[in-house]
Amino acid sequence: MTKEPLQLSSPPTDAFTQSTQLQLNSQGQLRHFLSINGLSKELLTEILDTADSFVSVGNKTVKNVPLLRGKTVANLFFEHSTRTRTTFELAAKRLSADVLNINISTSATSKGESLKDMLQNLEAMACDMFVIRHADSGAAHFIAQHVCPDIAVINAGDGSHEHPTQAMLDMLTIRHHKKNFEGLKVAIIGDVLHSRVARSEILALNTLGVEEVRIICPNTLLPHDADSLNVKVFRDLDSGLEDVDVITTLRLQKERMNSAFLPSEQEFYKRYGLKRSVLKLAKPDALIMHPGPMNRGVEIESEVADGAQSVILDQVHFGVAVRMAILSMAMSGQTTTKTL
Amino acid sequence: MSKRIHIKQGRVIDPASNTDKITDLFIDHGKIVGIGSLGGTSRPYPDFTADLIIDATGLIVSPGFIDLSCRLREPGQTHKGDIKSETTAAAASGFTRICCPPDTTPPVDTAAIATMINEKAAAAGFCKVSLLGAMTKGLEGKQLSEMHALKEAGCIGVSNAWHSFADNQTLRKCLEYASTFDLIYFSNPLDKSLANNGCAHEGAIATRLGLPSIPALAEVVALSRDILLAEQVGIHIHFCQLSSAKAVKLVADAQRSGLPVTADVSAHQLMFTDECLDNYQSLYHLRPPLRSPEDLDGLKTGIKNNTITAICSDHQPHEPAAKMAPFPATEPGISALETLLPLALNLVSVGQLSLMALIEKLSLAPAKILGVDEGKICLNGSADLCIFNPDKQWTLEADSMLSKGKNSPLLNQTLTGQVQYTLVDGELSFSKNEPGS
Numbered sequence: 001m002t003k004e005p006l007q008l009s010s011p012p013t014d015a016f017t018q019s020t021q022l023q024l025n026s027q028g029q030l031r032h033f034l035s036i037n038g039l040s041k042e043l044l045t046e047i048l049d050t051a052d053s054f055v056s057v058g059n060k061t062v063k064n065v066p067l068l069r070g071k072t073v074a075n076l077f078f079e080h081s082t083r084t085r086t087t088f089e090l091a092a093k094r095l096s097a098d099v100l101n102i103n104i105s106t107s108a109t110s111k112g113e114s115l116k117d118m119l120q121n122l123e124a125m126a127c128d129m130f131v132i133r134h135a136d137s138g139a140a141h142f143i144a145q146h147v148c149p150d151i152a153v154i155n156a157g158d159g160s161h162e163h164p165t166q167a168m169l170d171m172l173t174i175r176h177h178k179k180n181f182e183g184l185k186v187a188i189i190g191d192v193l194h195s196r197v198a199r200s201e202i203l204a205l206n207t208l209g210v211e212e213v214r215i216i217c218p219n220t221l222l223p224h225d226a227d228s229l230n231v232k233v234f235r236d237l238d239s240g241l242e243d244v245d246v247i248t249t250l251r252l253q254k255e256r257m258n259s260a261f262l263p264s265e266q267e268f269y270k271r272y273g274l275k276r277s278v279l280k281l282a283k284p285d286a287l288i289m290h291p292g293p294m295n296r297g298v299e300i301e302s303e304v305a306d307g308a309q310s311v312i313l314d315q316v317h318f319g320v321a322v323r324m325a326i327l328s329m330a331m332s333g334q335t336t337t338k339t340l
Numbered sequence: 341m342s343k344r345i346h347i348k349q350g351r352v353i354d355p356a357s358n359t360d361k362i363t364d365l366f367i368d369h370g371k372i373v374g375i376g377s378l379g380g381t382s383r384p385y386p387d388f389t390a391d392l393i394i395d396a397t398g399l400i401v402s403p404g405f406i407d408l409s410c411r412l413r414e415p416g417q418t419h420k421g422d423i424k425s426e427t428t429a430a431a432a433s434g435f436t437r438i439c440c441p442p443d444t445t446p447p448v449d450t451a452a453i454a455t456m457i458n459e460k461a462a463a464a465g466f467c468k469v470s471l472l473g474a475m476t477k478g479l480e481g482k483q484l485s486e487m488h489a490l491k492e493a494g495c496i497g498v499s500n501a502w503h504s505f506a507d508n509q510t511l512r513k514c515l516e517y518a519s520t521f522d523l524i525y526f527s528n529p530l531d532k533s534l535a536n537n538g539c540a541h542e543g544a545i546a547t548r549l550g551l552p553s554i555p556a557l558a559e560v561v562a563l564s565r566d567i568l569l570a571e572q573v574g575i576h577i578h579f580c581q582l583s584s585a586k587a588v589k590l591v592a593d594a595q596r597s598g599l600p601v602t603a604d605v606s607a608h609q610l611m612f613t614d615e616c617l618d619n620y621q622s623l624y625h626l627r628p629p630l631r632s633p634e635d636l637d638g639l640k641t642g643i644k645n646n647t648i649t650a651i652c653s654d655h656q657p658h659e660p661a662a663k664m665a666p667f668p669a670t671e672p673g674i675s676a677l678e679t680l681l682p683l684a685l686n687l688v689s690v691g692q693l694s695l696m697a698l699i700e701k702l703s704l705a706p707a708k709i710l711g712v713d714e715g716k717i718c719l720n721g722s723a724d725l726c727i728f729n730p731d732k733q734w735t736l737e738a739d740s741m742l743s744k745g746k747n748s749p750l751l752n753q754t755l756t757g758q759v760q761y762t763l764v765d766g767e768l769s770f771s772k773n774e775p776g777s
Binding site (some may be wrong): 022037112115116134135136138139141142145146157159160161162196199223224225227228229 | 544546557665666667669
């Protein structure tokens, strides 16, 4: 028997294809913002340039621009968050949108309503955009793909997958201080295994063309097949911090301590905590970043967090502008999609 | 009402007798009473008159397929599937016997549940059913179930499905008790703590997608433990749905040292890898998870060198809502009965297996594992047959699927190979077209 092998419309060999198609309209404009994965350097730069133009809005007496007037943005937080939710709210309000904040842990899904039903109800109430944080990786993809294809979906953190707006505000902070990305060495310290911030940052840094991304962590917190992320892996700060331009320390979740991942906070701090004593290994003008909220004395020493090299509050400041940029670009891309 | 049936000019392939020839079959009272054209008389004996003639020209006549893992979902989850719907789908997919794991709700841990399923399946009449009994009460892995009563009620083996055992001592005692009654142990090897509530193969794809992952190690550690315990106890152990290359190697090692260890693999594990998970396609959410291309190669080597003797469907029908959620929150499994033949035939098309070897893995080999005298075409043997067209192209559509579960990643794809007739004990349990009389 000689026959052609079973011809299946098999999944794309290029892993980036599908998620790019989902995020962009046929003009190549952003219509959802789900993942850094597959976005071009040009698009990321456009986001940063747009954000730059919004930075000044926050410094004016009247802080509003009318870009999203008449639009309704729903902040759907299935996981607790203060900073991310607040900056998204502020960003939407400065764009003159109506904002709906829904804290789902106390809402419908705890009554057994499915995620799909709940979102379709909100869609029926004519919301224009969903900002979603969810404990499951792929939640934002799921919603953009299967639930509400006509609504712009912004990923505000999904499981251990990505936190793309956090990565973009970190990129804006780096560009603000370092002017460009070429030649930079960036170190990411801590729980890379569970960190959605780390995944998005690694992708964004590599796309924007830094010289080297390093991750520094014990083997228990190292992602499987870390090499596939295009990073250099270090197990200690001494070698990992040598000559770096930017240092990001990740938040260590309480539940990882005193478990099979780490023996104790003390041992982690001693070996991986960012302290003045190790900081001198990096370049003298190295930036210190943290996505927040910080555990002082666990992943970072107070004096370093509050020191001259720290840009942690800049990150928060730029967070509003970056989210304004992403909200306005996605809304515009989604509107264009509908008229195409 | 048993009929006399004449199957004309089919390509009869029977692995037990190493037969592959175009010939006729004659059936009377559920048995095969004649093979061959019988000197042109077309009668096995003078007074044979066919009530039904099936023209099998251009079709393959093989022993009925036997599935080592097929979930009917009844009792307890009839929104996903029920005995009638799923045995109907099995018959339409060429199966004459299916073996069902005990993880219904409640599980098959009492004779009453086993009897209820057996009676309903017999009343439906589409397919013979072999049940696996739960090894522990409620599949909780703590208290031995009444395995003797389960055997009396027709269970041919015992299993704890995907549920783990409280500790190794409990498992050892379960195996010793099962071996008392010559029950086979069907193992789904998965170490619960290493699986860590994961939903995807531990590798670059799960890392990029941020999905909680199940390392191949979770399978290998459980499988190694089971082999060691089974060796100690002296029980036939059958590993269900292997997924990793390393597991295949360990099974081969055990077989080489003479242990009674057998294994199967699902047809879709032989087709897909974890690359299918890109963009969180929940229809590819399986347990065990789809693994790496290297693991796929290992599984293919295993079926080629007969370490893995049987290919199963691992049919798991679901209602649409079970797959309509973010990937980690979806339920694992594929509604796989109706695509088994095309997926399996693909192994022949790409030169992995001969057609004879494939049919053996779908019929004779699983029959041997279940200890039933089936899976072959011989005089006075029961007329359990599958008649299929290996070249027929068709499109899988949700509306025309007979299973209640439409959860197939192959929906709307063109597939090659289609069952035309299925006969159980000489009765047509499925017919694609009205046969001529």
